[in-house]
Amino acid sequence: MKNTIADRVYDFLKKYPPFDIIKKEDLITIAENVIIAYLEKGKVLFKNDDNRHEHFYIVKEGGVVLKKNELADAEIIDICDEGDVFGLRPLITNDSYMMTAIAEEEALVYGIPIEVFKPILAKEQNVGLFLIESFTSKTKNPFTKKYSDDLYQNTEALNVGEKDFQELQVIRYTKDPFCIDKDDLVIKAATRMSENKVGSLIVVDDDNLPIGILTDKDFRHKIVTGMFSTKVPVSQIMSFPVETFKKTLTVTEAQLAMVKNKTGHLVITEDGTDQTKAIGILTEHDVVISQGNSASGLMKAIRRSRSSKELRKIRQQITQLLKGYIFQNIPLTIITQIIHELNEALTIRVIEIALDRMPEKPPVQFAWLSLGSHGRKEQLLVTDQDNALVFEDVPEDKYEEVKKYFLILATKVNILLNKVGYEFCPADMMARNPKWCQSLTEWKTQFSHWIHHVDNEDILYSSIFFDFNRTYGNKEIVKELSDSIFSATEYNPLFFTLMGRSALQNPSPLGFFRQFLVEQDGEHKDMFDIKARALMPLIDGARILILSHKIKSVNNTAERYERLAELEPANKDFYLSCSYAVKALIKFRTKHGLLYHSTGRYIVLKELTKEERLKLKRCFKTISELQELIKIRFKVAQFL
Amino acid sequence: MRSWFKKKTKIKYPKFWNTYKSYFEKEELNIPLKDVTFVVFDTETTGFNYANDRVLSIGAVKVIGNIIDVKTSFEVYLDQTAFNPETVEIHGIMKNTKFEKIQETKALREFLAYTKDAVIVAHHVYFDITMMNKVLERNGLPPLLNRTLDTGYLFKKTKAINTLLKNDRGYSLDDVCKELNIPIKDRHTAAGDAMLTAQAFLKILARLKFKPESTLKSLIRK
Numbered sequence: 070m071k072n073t074i075a076d077r078v079y080d081f082l083k084k085y086p087p088f089d090i091i092k093k094e095d096l097i098t099i100a101e102n103v104i105i106a107y108l109e110k111g112k113v114l115f116k117n118d119d120n121r122h123e124h125f126y127i128v129k130e131g132g133v134v135l136k137k138n139e140l141a142d143a144e145i146i147d148i149c150d151e152g153d154v155f156g157l158r159p160l161i162t163n164d165s166y167m168m169t170a171i172a173e174e175e176a177l178v179y180g181i182p183i184e185v186f187k188p189i190l191a192k193e194q195n196v197g198l199f200l201i202e203s204f205t206s207k208t209k210n211p212f213t214k215k216y217s218d219d220l221y222q223n224t225e226a227l228n229v230g231e232k233d234f235q236e237l238q239v240i241r242y243t244k245d246p247f248c249i250d251k252d253d254l255v256i257k258a259a260t261r262m263s264e265n266k267v268g269s270l271i272v273v274d275d276d277n278l279p280i281g282i283l284t285d286k287d288f289r290h291k292i293v294t295g296m297f298s299t300k301v302p303v304s305q306i307m308s309f310p311v312e313t314f315k316k317t318l319t320v321t322e323a324q325l326a327m328v329k330n331k332t333g334h335l336v337i338t339e340d341g342t343d344q345t346k347a348i349g350i351l352t353e354h355d356v357v358i359s360q361g362n363s364a365s366g367l368m369k370a371i372r373r374s375r376s377s378k379e380l381r382k383i384r385q386q387i388t389q390l391l392k393g394y395i396f397q398n399i400p401l402t403i404i405t406q407i408i409h410e411l412n413e414a415l416t417i418r419v420i421e422i423a424l425d426r427m428p429e430k431p432p433v434q435f436a437w438l439s440l441g442s443h444g445r446k447e448q449l450l451v452t453d454q455d456n457a458l459v460f461e462d463v464p465e466d467k468y469e470e471v472k473k474y475f476l477i478l479a480t481k482v483n484i485l486l487n488k489v490g491y492e493f494c495p496a497d498m499m500a501r502n503p504k505w506c507q508s509l510t511e512w513k514t515q516f517s518h519w520i521h522h523v524d525n526e527d528i529l530y531s532s533i534f535f536d537f538n539r540t541y542g543n544k545e546i547v548k549e550l551s552d553s554i555f556s557a558t559e560y561n562p563l564f565f566t567l568m569g570r571s572a573l574q575n576p577s578p579l580g581f582f583r584q585f586l587v588e589q590d591g592e593h594k595d596m597f598d599i600k601a602r603a604l605m606p607l608i609d610g611a612r613i614l615i616l617s618h619k620i621k622s623v624n625n626t627a628e629r630y631e632r633l634a635e636l637e638p639a640n641k642d643f644y645l646s647c648s649y650a651v652k653a654l655i656k657f658r659t660k661h662g663l664l665y666h667s668t669g670r671y672i673v674l675k676e677l678t679k680e681e682r683l684k685l686k687r688c689f690k691t692i693s694e695l696q697e698l699i700k701i702r703f704k705v706a707q708f709l
Numbered sequence: 710m711r712s713w714f715k716k717k718t719k720i721k722y723p724k725f726w727n728t729y730k731s732y733f734e735k736e737e738l739n740i741p742l743k744d745v746t747f748v749v750f751d752t753e754t755t756g757f758n759y760a761n762d763r764v765l766s767i768g769a770v771k772v773i774g775n776i777i778d779v780k781t782s783f784e785v786y787l788d789q790t791a792f793n794p795e796t797v798e799i800h801g802i803m804k805n806t807k808f809e810k811i812q813e814t815k816a817l818r819e820f821l822a823y824t825k826d827a828v829i830v831a832h833h834v835y836f837d838i839t840m841m842n843k844v845l846e847r848n849g850l851p852p853l854l855n856r857t858l859d860t861g862y863l864f865k866k867t868k869a870i871n872t873l874l875k876n877d878r879g880y881s882l883d884d885v886c887k888e889l890n891i892p893i894k895d896r897h898t899a900a901g902d903a904m905l906t907a908q909a910f911l912k913i914l915a916r917l918k919f920k921p922e923s924t925l926k927s928l929i930r931k
Contacts, residue, residue: 071784071786071809072779072782072784072900073768073784073895073898073900073901073904074768074770074779074782074784074900074901074904075779075782077894077895077901077904078779100779101779101780102779102780103779104776104777104778104779105776105777105778105779106775106776106777107775107776107777107908107911107912107915108775109915130890130892175890175912175915177908180776
């Protein structure tokens with residue numbers, strides 16, 4: 070039977086996630102059961118505390134605003150336009166609604182019957198993932214685990230982005246590994262190892278299943294030290310339990326597994342569990358040779374390199390490595406750590422090369438400070454340089470000479486870094502600038518001036534310096550400098566208020582997409598500045614909040630929020646959602662930058678998928694709440 | 710006089726007509742608007758001549774309380790080859806159609822069972838109702854008993870009609886959709902037009918600004 074209307078509903082639904090990935094016959098069933106609701110402007114579809122509907126909704130035409138409650142000044146949670154799904158709560162829990170949906174303008178919405186949709190959801194996990202994403206983008210708690218459990222009570226962990234793993238190289242391991250029975254004596258094991266020139270043996274039980282591993286290290290620690298005699302069974306000195314993996318293990322997974330389990334040997338078994346026979350062994354050495362540009366391989370290469378040319382090549386390889394990490398969905402915390410360590414090592418190497426090229430050794434102690442994103446340990450893509458140099462105080466008559474030495478050194482470092490790929494800072498905030506290459510006392514005076522005689526530019530400067538990181542040189546000088554900065558901010562509410570004001574400079578981006586959609590057929594083809602609009606408010610917010618708690622050792626924005634969550638248990642969930650948002654946005658920016666070979670800062674809205682928009686929107690909501698908190702806590706309102 | 714009445718009641722109608730008729734036994738004009746069932750419908754015909762042209766398809770949706778349930782939509786294609794006078798040119802869709810076609814009588818029976826005592830809404834309703842009544846007549850049945858509403862007429866009620874504005878004219882479904890911002894799709898299929906008309910009807914109702922407690926009576930009086 071022909072059903073023109075259901076066909077039209079189908080045509081519409083299939084354009085939007087999650088319906089775009091539902092099988093055709095299932096989607097037709099859905100379309101045939103949709104209800105179409107017309108909402109005049111201001112019409113309430115459901116209210117906070119209303120009982121659950123039998124449908125969830127997707128906007129066909131017009132706009133629907135989701136608010137905390139129906140009062141005119143209630144906080145806006147989201148604005149939905151064509152293709153946005155909302156009212157998902159009945160799909161996920163049995164509670165009543167926690168928000169109010171009102172037609173912001175005349176709207177037509179499709180109601181998708183839960184009863185028809187649920188069986189399809191059970192089949193299609195990706196659909197569920199999208200809906201959870203969408204649901205949580207409109208709820209306070211961004212941690213989706215709980216809800217995904219509710220949706221998939223009988224399934225195991227969700228396979229996020231499985232297809233991304235296909236790109237990964239499968240690691241080559243040593244096949245037919247040497248094994249030894251658990252009851253064999255240590256001496257026999259040692260003989261077998263030296264005869265076969267191997268560094269390890271897999272210890273197996275009576276059923277030939279792997280139960281442990283014996284390596285050179287075990288001999289060193291347990292036999293040579295006299296702890297055990299050579300006449301005990303190997304099971305006494307073996308390392309266990311053994312970490313077993315499937316043969317489809319990728320290079321990156323292998324690396325991570327080794328780091329996580331603090332072991333240099335992984336056992337490959339038939340099905341990946343320790344309940345099947347060992348078919349191979351994988352050592353750190355395999356990992357290193359299987360990929361020249363692994364993190365540890367690159368680290369070694371950095372230490373061995375002698376010129377900016379070599380380092381430039383390595384820097385490009387770091388970007389390749391980053392790309393792999395990002396598209397494999399490795400947790401961002403791990404990615405940033407690894408990439409930061411590499412960036413740091415690279416900068417250190419550059420300084421060492423520059424020092425080698427100086428005619429003489431530094432006259433006094435000094436330290437090289439990395440500022441900005443590098444200082445916060447969250448620099449992933451290559452950005453502009455932001456750095457400074459501080460040197461020990463010297464008698465007045467020596468000052469000129471010492472300063473001259475460090476300026477020459479700094480200039481060399483800046484030029485080398487530039488050759489490696491880090492552009493010069495357009496504002497010249499670099500150590501080669503005499504203003505950014507000063508003695509300890511000069512720096513202290515400078516900060517005191519910035520903090521006590523604040524104007525807007527000063528706030529900018531001092532903000533940068535709260536995120537500094539000692540990359541090279543003397544620890545004591547740096548500690549003294551940061552102590553003095555922090556003590557200057559104490560008992561200085563005006564400073565915090567002004568810093569708060571500067572953190573609020575960029576208004577919350579919520580509702581931005583709505584505006585964009587309405588004005589699409591005009592001159593409004595702006596790009597979205599993810600750094601200024603989304604990341605900076607979070608970075609600035611973390612800085613001022615952590616400073617107000619007088620914590621100075623944490624520079625990384627996500628870590629700052631995690632620390633804040635510990636410090637203020639009442640706001641724990643909120644701070645964790647901030648930390649999540651920072652990571653999501655950095656990842657988003659990095660992905661975008663890698664895709665378009667840019668810094669990822671400016672995002673072309675048209676090219677975003679619905680899912681990406683949802684992700685962004687979820688972060689925006691956190692940002693606006695953060696700004697509210699700062700406004701109140703640091704009494705910024707009077708200045709706005 | 711009495712004998713005239715007797716003669717009338719003597720005509721025996723088929724069961725489906727009597728069932729249909731039974732829905733109209735008590736008429737209720739005081740039901741709240743939000744509870745009224747509207748059947749918004751449209752017909753595709755071979756032309757505009759009531760005597761010679763034929764209904765090719767009927768499409769309809771039910772509107773209850775601002776909601777259209779896709780499940781309750783109605784769409785039939787009629788097999789008109791037997792009735793076609795040679796003078797009538799049949800549209801392309803007719804000849805090559807790949808959908809199931811049913812006999813006029815069956816279509817009629819299904820339409821009456823679907824519509825019951827609902828208020829019938831159509832754009833330029835007089836035309837579609839007359840075409841349907843011709844079908845009934847050919848099948849030896851009296852005309853439709855339903856109350857009818859015309860979206861063309863109702864639409865004009867939403868506007869300030871003024872000779873200076875030169876807007877006292879007929880409004881086609883295209884005009885109405887354009888003014889009400891309804892994206893036009895599937896124009897000139899019965900179901901597609903019924904859907905467009907239903908959207909127009911909902912938007913017009915909103916613009917007529919009924920009170921929440923308004924009843925069908927206030928709409929009929931417009």
